[in-house]
Amino acid sequence: xxxxQKLVVVGNGMAGIRTVEELLALAPxxxxxxxxxxxxxxxxxxxxxxxxxxxERTLQDIVLNDEDWYARHGIRLLRNRKVTHxxxxxxxxxxxxxxxxxxxxLLLATGSNPFILPVPGADLDxxxxxxxxxxxxxxxxxxxxxxxxxxxxxxxxxxxAANGLAARGMEVSVVHxxxxxxxxxxxxxxxxxLRHSLEARGLTFLLGRQTQAILAGDxxxxxxxxxADGQEIAAxxxxxxxxxxxxxxxxxxxxxHVDRGVVVTDTLQTYDPRIYAVGECVSHRGTxxxxxxxxxxxxxxxxxxxxxxxxxxxxxxxxxxxxxVTGIDLFSAGDFAGGAETESITVADALDxxxxxxxxxxxxxxxxxxxxxxxxxxxxxxxxxDGQDIGGLRDQLMAGESAxxx
Numbered sequence: 001x002x003x004x005q006k007l008v009v010v011g012n013g014m015a016g017i018r019t020v021e022e023l024l025a026l027a028p029x030x031x032x033x034x035x036x037x038x039x040x041x042x043x044x045x046x047x048x049x050x051x052x053x054x055x056e057r058t059l060q061d062i063v064l065n066d067e068d069w070y071a072r073h074g075i076r077l078l079r080n081r082k083v084t085h086x087x088x089x090x091x092x093x094x095x096x097x098x099x100x101x102x103x104x105x106l107l108l109a110t111g112s113n114p115f116i117l118p119v120p121g122a123d124l125d126x127x128x129x130x131x132x133x134x135x136x137x138x139x140x141x142x143x144x145x146x147x148x149x150x151x152x153x154x155x156x157x158x159x160x161a162a163n164g165l166a167a168r169g170m171e172v173s174v175v176h177x178x179x180x181x182x183x184x185x186x187x188x189x190x191x192x193x194l195r196h197s198l199e200a201r202g203l204t205f206l207l208g209r210q211t212q213a214i215l216a217g218d219x220x221x222x223x224x225x226x227x228a229d230g231q232e233i234a235a236x237x238x239x240x241x242x243x244x245x246x247x248x249x250x251x252x253x254x255x256x257h258v259d260r261g262v263v264v265t266d267t268l269q270t271y272d273p274r275i276y277a278v279g280e281c282v283s284h285r286g287t288x289x290x291x292x293x294x295x296x297x298x299x300x301x302x303x304x305x306x307x308x309x310x311x312x313x314x315x316x317x318x319x320x321x322x323x324x325v326t327g328i329d330l331f332s333a334g335d336f337a338g339g340a341e342t343e344s345i346t347v348a349d350a351l352d353x354x355x356x357x358x359x360x361x362x363x364x365x366x367x368x369x370x371x372x373x374x375x376x377x378x379x380x381x382x383x384x385x386d387g388q389d390i391g392g393l394r395d396q397l398m399a400g401e402s403a404x405x406x
Contacts, residue, residue: 004032007306008093008103010083010250012037014046015279015295016109017065022303024073030307034076034101036083036093039132042066046132047292050324053136053164086254088272105274105306108251108262112244112280112290117152121214126222127238130161139239143168146236150174150225152211154181156323158241159194162203163325165237173204173233175211175225185321185332189348190355190371197328197353206233214238246281246288261288266313268302276302284316291319318385320377329370331377334384335359336367345398356398363391376400 007023009016012035020033037043043065051057070077081095086106093101114129116122126146128138143149143165151162154176162172174181180191181198195205210228214235217223224232246261257263257271261283268276268284278298280290294317304312320333338344338359347356352372358380359367364387368380379401383390390397396404 005030005104006102007031007033007105007107008101009033009035009107009109011109011111012043013109013111014043014292015299016107017043018295018299019107019278019302022299023306026303026307026309034078036081036095037077037079038082040080041133044133049136050160050164053139054167056326059133083250086250088254108275108277108281109279110247110250110281113247114240115243115245116240117211117242119211119213121216124214124216124222125220126236127214127240130157130239130241139165142237143170147171148234149237150233150235151239151241153241154178155184155241156182156321160324161239161241166202173206175206175209177210179208187337187357187369190330190369193353193355193371194330244290246283248281259283266315267305268298268314276306278302284314287316289317289319293317293319320381329372329374331370331374332368333381334367336369338367342366347398358397363389365390
């Protein structure tokens with residue numbers, strides 16, 4: 001048998017390593033694999049950072065692949081190294097510490113970067129993002145020393161950060177530009193119920209507010225936030241949770257086509273067919289997902305082609321949203337807002353805190369928004385994703401999968 005081909009993976013996160021796992025299942029002996037990771041850790045479950053912040057989990061609990069896993073599969077893991085350049089002609093990857101790694105195939109899984117508001121004071125001590133375990137550790141440390149936390153962003157990440165800091169005893173205010181929480185994931189009725197639940201937990205919400213500046217105290221640390229209307233609120237810790245941007249820096253630098261994300265085909269290949277890309281760094285058919293869920297589907301297809309089987313195609317993902325706050329259940333998927341040529345079925349029970357809205361177009365379920373009772377979320381998601389004809393299910397749809405005999 002000849003020498004193995006060389007696969008280099010840039011990014012030791014969930015997308016890159018999931019692709020490697022899928023590849024090893026299909027062709028365990030095809031490649032010598034080298035993985036570059038910018039963080040000091042092995043691969044961990046980024047989805048579970050919120051319960052680490054609240055104290056319900058530890059870093060050890062959320063590790064997906066320990067050091068033994070890499071060793072067992074003969075994978076060379078290079079941690080704390082940032083890849084700075086790819087020579088596509090010579091097919092060599094270069095890291096910031098001088099490490100070089102030649103490749104036959106290259107997989108980019110560089111993820112996304114938190115978007116930091118371009119306001120004065122954004123670089124002050126005490127201003128953090130909520131992206132990795134380092135951010136979580138900084139927030140936990142601040143919660144033990146300071147009292148007033150302000151979270152900028154009323155989306156999923158912002159609310160999870162706010163809940164975690166409140167659980168650690170801080171007084172938390174959530175600042176959001178929109179007039180409703182989770183305005184991309186929930187309709188008005190569900191959003192209002194969510195706000196009520198979170199206010200009952202002690203969170204304060206400042207909606208329709210635009211942050212103008214972050215102000216420093218005499219010690220150089222953040223002390224307050226100023227809004228466009230001139231109002232100020234105290235802040236010892238500011239968490240920026242206003243979205244993410246695909247990390248395309250490396251791809252752009254080595255001349256790959258970038259448009260919002262690293263542009264890939266249905267086989268997850270970039271414009272250089274030896275280079276694949278998966279996860280949050282990717283733009284596929286004009287969509288950059290910025291979510292974890294699509295990476296599992298992408299990883300399967302990329303692994304299929306890396307294993308030289310060449311039959312998989314990635315055609316996009318239907319995405320759903322869930323809030324990871326213990327005791328609060330919400331789920332949304334697809335076109336839950338509805339619109340032209342759709343009809344909505346709604347059930348609301350304010351006393352029990354339950355709200356369900358299903359959106360139908362023709363004989364297909366196209367969207368769902370659930371609050372308080374999300375037991376059938378996965379079933380609705382399947383119906384939406386598969387485009388199943390629900391003509392015969394219409395009357396049982398709201399009652400759930402068990403009533404429909406699913």
